[in-house]
Amino acid sequence: MSFLAEGSDISFPVRFVKGVGEVRERALSRLGVRTAEDLLFFFPRRYEDRRNITPFSALTEGSVASVVAEVAAFEKRSSSSSSRRGLEISSVLLSDGRDFIRAVWFNMPRLEGVLTPGTRVALYGKVEVRGGIQLTSPEFEVLDESDPESVGRIVPVYPATAGLSPKWLRRIVSSALELCLSRVCDYIPPEMRRRLGFADLRESILEMHRPRGRESWRRARTRLAFDELFLLQTGLLLRKKRHFAAQKNAPFVRGKPGEKFDAFLRSLPFPLTGAQDRVIREVASDMASETPMNRLLQGDVGSGKTLVAVAALVIAADSGAQTAFMVPTEILAQQHYFRLKEWLAELGIRAELLMGSLSRGERRRVLGAAASGEAGVLVGTHALFGAKVRFKQLGLVVVDEQHRFGVLQKNTLLAKTRAPHVLVMTATPSPRTLPLSIDGDLDVSVLDELPPGRKPVRTVLLRASERQHFARLLAFIRDTARQGHQVYWVCPLIEESEKLDLSAAYSRFQSLKEYLPDLRAALIHGQLPAGEKEAVMRAFAAGETDLLVATSVIEVGVDIPNATAMVIEDASRFGMAQLHQLRGRVGRGGGESHCVLLCGKPTPEGAARLDAMVSSSDGFEIAEMDLRQRGPGEICGVRQHGVTDFRVADLTRDYKLLALARKEAALLLEKDPALENAGPLKDTLMRRLGAALELAGTA
Numbered sequence: 045m046s047f048l049a050e051g052s053d054i055s056f057p058v059r060f061v062k063g064v065g066e067v068r069e070r071a072l073s074r075l076g077v078r079t080a081e082d083l084l085f086f087f088p089r090r091y092e093d094r095r096n097i098t099p100f101s102a103l104t105e106g107s108v109a110s111v112v113a114e115v116a117a118f119e120k121r122s123s124s125s126s127s128r129r130g131l132e133i134s135s136v137l138l139s140d141g142r143d144f145i146r147a148v149w150f151n152m153p154r155l156e157g158v159l160t161p162g163t164r165v166a167l168y169g170k171v172e173v174r175g176g177i178q179l180t181s182p183e184f185e186v187l188d189e190s191d192p193e194s195v196g197r198i199v200p201v202y203p204a205t206a207g208l209s210p211k212w213l214r215r216i217v218s219s220a221l222e223l224c225l226s227r228v229c230d231y232i233p234p235e236m237r238r239r240l241g242f243a244d245l246r247e248s249i250l251e252m253h254r255p256r257g258r259e260s261w262r263r264a265r266t267r268l269a270f271d272e273l274f275l276l277q278t279g280l281l282l283r284k285k286r287h288f289a290a291q292k293n294a295p296f297v298r299g300k301p302g303e304k305f306d307a308f309l310r311s312l313p314f315p316l317t318g319a320q321d322r323v324i325r326e327v328a329s330d331m332a333s334e335t336p337m338n339r340l341l342q343g344d345v346g347s348g349k350t351l352v353a354v355a356a357l358v359i360a361a362d363s364g365a366q367t368a369f370m371v372p373t374e375i376l377a378q379q380h381y382f383r384l385k386e387w388l389a390e391l392g393i394r395a396e397l398l399m400g401s402l403s404r405g406e407r408r409r410v411l412g413a414a415a416s417g418e419a420g421v422l423v424g425t426h427a428l429f430g431a432k433v434r435f436k437q438l439g440l441v442v443v444d445e446q447h448r449f450g451v452l453q454k455n456t457l458l459a460k461t462r463a464p465h466v467l468v469m470t471a472t473p474s475p476r477t478l479p480l481s482i483d484g485d486l487d488v489s490v491l492d493e494l495p496p497g498r499k500p501v502r503t504v505l506l507r508a509s510e511r512q513h514f515a516r517l518l519a520f521i522r523d524t525a526r527q528g529h530q531v532y533w534v535c536p537l538i539e540e541s542e543k544l545d546l547s548a549a550y551s552r553f554q555s556l557k558e559y560l561p562d563l564r565a566a567l568i569h570g571q572l573p574a575g576e577k578e579a580v581m582r583a584f585a586a587g588e589t590d591l592l593v594a595t596s597v598i599e600v601g602v603d604i605p606n607a608t609a610m611v612i613e614d615a616s617r618f619g620m621a622q623l624h625q626l627r628g629r630v631g632r633g634g635g636e637s638h639c640v641l642l643c644g645k646p647t648p649e650g651a652a653r654l655d656a657m658v659s660s661s662d663g664f665e666i667a668e669m670d671l672r673q674r675g676p677g678e679i680c681g682v683r684q685h686g687v688t689d690f691r692v693a694d695l696t697r698d699y700k701l702l703a704l705a706r707k708e709a710a711l712l713l714e715k716d717p718a719l720e721n722a723g724p725l726k727d728t729l730m731r732r733l734g735a736a737l738e739l740a741g742t743a
């Protein structure tokens with residue numbers, strides 16, 4: 045092909061690749077493949093390891109397996125079962141040389157001519173047991189022993205579409221590799237590539253199509269996922285810069301750590317964790333910059349996010365600005381307020397508390413303090429959105445447990461001032477926070493380190509009937525209390541069955557008091573008046589109560605390190621993120637903590653959730669499993685952006701890579717604001733995302 049000079053670009057139409065004609069060109073374009081370059085970056089959906097053939101005897105029911113076999117017999121019949129009446133069933137007897145299994149398909153009349161006895165096939169599907177082992181409607185591919193691409197190695201399986209067979213896709217990807225791979229230029233600047241220890245781009249592309257092994261594949265995948273995220277982040281930051289340049293949106297208050305901040309650091313009872321130190325620096329630098337901070341802080345339960353928020357508000361106070369500290373529950377608002385009040389008073393900052401349930405007079409006093417600027421910090425629930433809430437100098441908005449709030453609510457608060465700094469915090473990357481973190485609005489910090497001495501909470505699942513375990517459980521609670529520790533007993537409460545649930549919580553409380561008369565027990569739930577909630581939580585925090593029976597009002601934020609045990613009743617009624625948050629209320633001190641999950645007969649999904657809770661204590665891992673269980677529909681907010689149709693990156697698992705990509709993009713743009721010295725990066729960015737992000741004229 046003469047037009048393809050050495051070093052020329054590879055974004056020519058895909059029909060110039062050997063083996064692609066007009067019809068297939070159209071089919072490929074349905075898969076988003078239009079150029080030879082697209083084809084290089086058209087990666088397998090999965091792989092089949094055809095180096096070693098799994099013997100049929102190793103197949104287990106319920107698993108998804110990939111096998112290579114020979115067709116022994118083909119049989120066609122009509123379905124007799126009532127649910128599948130009228131279906132024509134193709135049933136194929138397969139042999140691996142020692143054993144036989146069946147594969148069945150429904151209404152596929154043409155199979156008979158394809159799967160003739162003696163044909164070798166690769167199959168992929170779910171293993172069921174129906175009389176014997178059976179694969180139901182598996183994907184399959186007839187193996188051609190003369191085709192070296194399809195046997196004896198790890199075989200890539202590409203996302204197929206009608207009219208494109210897996211074999212053919214493999215073939216044309218191979219021709220594209222031959223034709224173009226040597227012309228691919230690495231668009232990640234060499235210095236960055238070296239510093240991050242990334243694999244070479246050409247090697248990575250090749251590895252994705254023809255993996256040599258798990259480790260090398262993983263390296264290649266990481267590199268390519270990073271590339272996608274990095275390109276997107278660079279594009280988004282360019283767009284954001286243009287946006288701010290147009291609006292001249294200088295922050296209301298440029299903050300710089302001063303005297304109060306120094307005093308704050310001195311007042312800490314413990315050294316900062318490395319992660320806290322790093323994130324506080326990021327926050328400080330945001331607050332001193334020319335655009336308002338807009339940062340998402342992710343950190344697992346107990347990682348010490350509150351401290352970062354306090355550091356930010358002290359920096360704001362150092363420049364005379366007020367902070368609104370938004371939390372989702374009254375219990376958490378009270379906790380933060382009582383902690384902050386004294387601590388901040390020493391630094392000369394006055395904290396006030398605003399909740400819906402305040403008395404009129406108290407409310408008037410608090411609103412006055414906010415409006416006059418005397419209140420340096422206003423901690424509060426949704427009440428902060430109220431129309432009467434005014435500030436003198438609102439410079440910082442902190443949103444704790446932000447997954448509990450809607451975006452609109454935050455915006456109501458932001459409208460109360462001009463261009464404040466914003467810090468939102470969350471324990472788990474939720475489907476709701478993800479879209480924000482990728483649309484370029486939010487910078488992301490990750491607190492990926494727990495304070496020293498934390499031990500993972502030991503979690504056990506008690507499935508059997510209650511009576512059998514109850515005595516043991518009571519003994520365990522009594523023991524915990526004797527050792528001077530405290531216990532939460534959580535009862536489910538959901539809105540739909542609130543009355544029933546509440547009365548169940550009451551009777552649980554009564555029965556526990558009867559069984560454990562020597563313990564000091566209390567009950568808390570959302571319906572209690574604020575004053576009572578406060579009294580109950582205060583007594584528990586002060587160690588005056590041993591056992592706190594609670595609904596999920598204590599789910600988020602509550603921090604009482606001396607509580608080391610939690611029992612969660614009917615645990616399968618909670619979602620995974622919720623269970624993780626609840627469990628995060630224990631394991632906050634240095635000692636060993638326990639969480640007991642009680643459940644009757646959970647659904648299969650419920651049982652899987654609980655097993656996952658027992659096996660993992662890592663919030664990111666749990667969020668990931670949760671998303672996977674709930675399926676991709678949940679993250680449609682992300683999908684709609686279009687620019688996030690990644691080929692490699694997966695936002696439910698690559699959030700750490702996302703943070704890295706964002707940091708690197710910022711670093712690069714700081715050095716090279718218009719990407720003039722970034723080599724092929726600028727071209728690649730414009731080609732891939734220029735139109736989607738409307739970047740023309742930006743860089």
Ligand code: ADP
Nearest residue numbers: 314315316317345346347348349350351495603
């Ligand atoms: P979360 O991230 O869940 O909001 P918190 O901010 O409530 O976590 O902190 C959890 C607990 O860890 C608190 O009791 C807090 O005092 C403690 N803590 C925070 N930072 C440190 C640290 N650097 N060293 C020791 N303990 C810390």
Ligand code: MG
Nearest residue numbers: 349350444601
């Ligand atoms: Mg918290």
